[in-house]
Amino acid sequence: MRLFFINRYIKQKRLKSLLLCISLCLNAQAVDATEVIVSANAVGQLKNSHKLQAIFSLRTLYWPNGEKIKVFVLPDNNAVHKKFVKEKLGMFPHQLRRTWNRMTYTGTGQPPITVDSIEEMLDKIQHTNNAIGYIDRRVEGESIQYFNAP
Amino acid sequence: MNRFNTLMLRNILYFVCLLSCSVCAQEIDTESVIGASTQEDNKLWEGAKKAWRDDIQFHGFLSQGLFSTSGNNVYGKSKNSVSAGLTEIGLNISYRALKNLSFAAQGLYRRAGATTGDAGEVTLDFGFVDLNLLNLQEGRIGVRGGRIKNPWGLYNETRDVAFTHPTIILPLTYFERSRTLMLATNGGQLYADYNTSLGNLSFKFNYGWVNADDKNILTAITYDPTASGHLKSKPSFATQLNYEMMGGTYIFALSYADLSMSYQAKNSGDPYAQMKANIEAFMVSGQYNGETFSFVGEYSLRWSEFTDIRLGVADTSPVSEYWYVQAGYRFVDDFQATLRYDSAVQNINDKSGQVFHEKTGLPAQLTFTHDITFGLRWDITPVWMIRAEYHRVHGATTINLLDNPDFSKIVKNWNIYALQVAFRF
Known part of the structure; x- marks a missing residue:
């Protein structure tokens, strides 16, 4: 009988640690989720109707105050870029690249500026007006604003 | 237990x-x-x-192809040999001067077998001013003036940029040997985009003059390499309605072009002096771009009308039919395989080319091509790409006649092996 209780106790403990493990995993993923960031002066410009897909596909080119949206992206093969495109735009990187290539090589549009790292992305968004980009985690900083679009 | x-x-x-x-x-x-x-x-x-100012951008591309074939030549002397005959280098600048005014130009260096010669050619690929008349979140309307790329099917506008199309050699409907005709319009373009929650509609209408002054096109019409004059474009138009759903997962397009040209004789006794040509063509395109699978199908009909052409040409108003189906599979993000079945028939009333052969004495295979293509592509980095492909070809209707000057030796069943390395920025 005692053995049974010990066994049960061990099982319960295992179950608890299993749950803890799953929640840790979920947390780790949440930390790893991409965050859309905009420069401080652009926050007031954001509207609920702004669609991230339209901004990054360069269909929406201007903020409501008439200033051009400056789009920054990471390279196509960057893990954070791939995650961002899937999670926040509902697209695949190759679809976005197709759109940008068509504009670039027919002269009908200017593609986003590619930065090489998260650090450079943060630097650009902090020091460029009317800019939008993304990073892989929330960071402290007054000049970094998060864009929680639907 | x-x-x-x-x-x-x-x-x-x-x-x-x-x-x-x-x-x-x-x-x-x-x-x-x-x-x-x-x-x-x-x-x-x-x-x-x-x-650099942030309203000015520079971009470019570079690609080099290697070809080895049996039977007929592609891009130079590739028959039972290896030809490095296809080089494409482009450099462009775009300048957003005002909110609604921008400029763009692209120079293209191209070396493509006998068409351009060994030294290659430098051309202005596009160069225009873009005036945006209306810009809303729901869409925009504007006009462009200068030299503008022609919308035709899914790939024509960026046909010389290796990165933007799935195989080294484009599907037959993009008729490589008369490419200059479809490339660009010197004139104007009206464009309109409309964005809805269901998808994005885009409309383009180009009106003006195309580049008809190309030896290859003249030879393709007359089958006579000795014709000494050249073709000159008359007012023509090309238009396209494009619909994209779910960020480009589904793409549908309708394209239509009406191109007119007339022959400019060099000397008075020229038998083609009065020749005129008119080509009307439409294309229906559909594409599915998934995460791993992609499917593409395009169907095109082309009505040609040749007037006052020398006797001996089988049909002065042939209707040509082109179509292909293509499947792509991405093993991983950077590595993909493509399989395509491609068909071109010069005259739907003479699919086997028998009438053509009887009337002209030229090989029947000059009137049709059926091509099975298998290709592999590896995007080594976002800016470097390498790919290889194999074509099993039956027929020769789209081959370059300048690379194959002896028409009687044109072979019906042949193979193409091709390799390409490309860079873009």
């Missing part, structure tokens, strides 16, 4: 959880390490990047 199984299962789950946690952690680590290592390089670039 049952309890043991449950325990084992839990232990395995426990282990998997731990493993995935550490993988997550690793991902974050690698990213920050990469970030740190490139930081120094960034500083070097910083100065160069800041030197």
Whole structure:
């Protein structure tokens, strides 16, 4: 009988640690989720109707105050870029690249500026007006604003 | 025993959880390490990047192809040999001068077998001013004036940029040997985009003069390499309605072109002096671009009308039919395979070319092509790409007649092996 209780106790403990493990995993993923960031002066410009897909596909080119949206992206093969495109735009990187290539090589549009790292992305968004980009985690900083679009 | 199984299962789950946690952690680590290592390089670039105004951008591309064939030549002397005959280099500049006014131009260097000669050719690929008349979140309307790329099917506008199309050799409907005709319009373009929650509509209408002054097109119409004059474009138009759904997962397009040209004789006795040509064509395009699979199909009909052409041409108003179906599979993000069945028939009333052969004495295979293509593509980095492909070809209707000057030796069944390396920025 005692053995049974010990066994049960061990099982319960295992179950608890299993749950803890799953929640840790979920947390780790949440930390790893991409965050859309905009420069401080652009926050007031954001509207609920702004669609991230339209901004990054360069269909929406201007903020409501008439200033051009400056789009920054990471390279196509960057893990954070791939995650961002899937999670926040509902697209695949190759679809976005197709759109940008068509504009670039027919002269009908200017593609986003590619930065090489998260650090450079943060630097650009902090020091460029009317800019939008993304990073892989929330960071402290007054000049970094998060864009929680639907 | 049952309890043991449950325990084992839990232990395995426990282990998997731990493993995935550490993988997550690793991902974050690698990213920050990469970030740190490139930081120094960034500083070097910083100065160069800041030197440019942010409303001016430069971009370009470069590609080099290698071809080996049996039977007929492609891009130079590739028959039973290897030809490095296809080189494409482009450089463009775009300048957004005002909110609604921008300029763009692209120079293209191209070396493509006998068409351009060994030295190649430099052309202005496009060069125009873009005036945006209306710009809303729901869409925009504008006009462009100058030299503008022609919308035709899914690939024509960027046909010389290797990165933008799935195979080294484009599907037959993009008629490589008369490419200059479809390339661009010197004139104007009206464009309109309309964005809805269901998808994005885009409309383009080009009106003006195309480039008809090309020896290849003249030879393709007359089958006479000795014709000494040249073709001159008359007012023509090309238009397209494009619809994209779900960020480009589904793309549908309707294209229509009406191109007119007349022959300009060099001397008075020229038998083609009065020749005129009119080509009307439409194309229906459909594409599915999934995460791993992609499917493309395009169908096109072309009505040609040749007036006052020398006797001996089988049909002065042939209707041509082109179609292909293509499937692509991405093994991983950077590596994909493409399989295509492609068909071209010069005259739907003479699919086997028998009438053509009887009337002209030229090989019947000059009137049709059926091509099975298999290709592999590896995007080594976002800016470097390499690909290889194999074509099993039956017929020769789209081959370059300048690369194959002896028409009687044109072979019906042949192979193409091709390799290409490409760079873009």
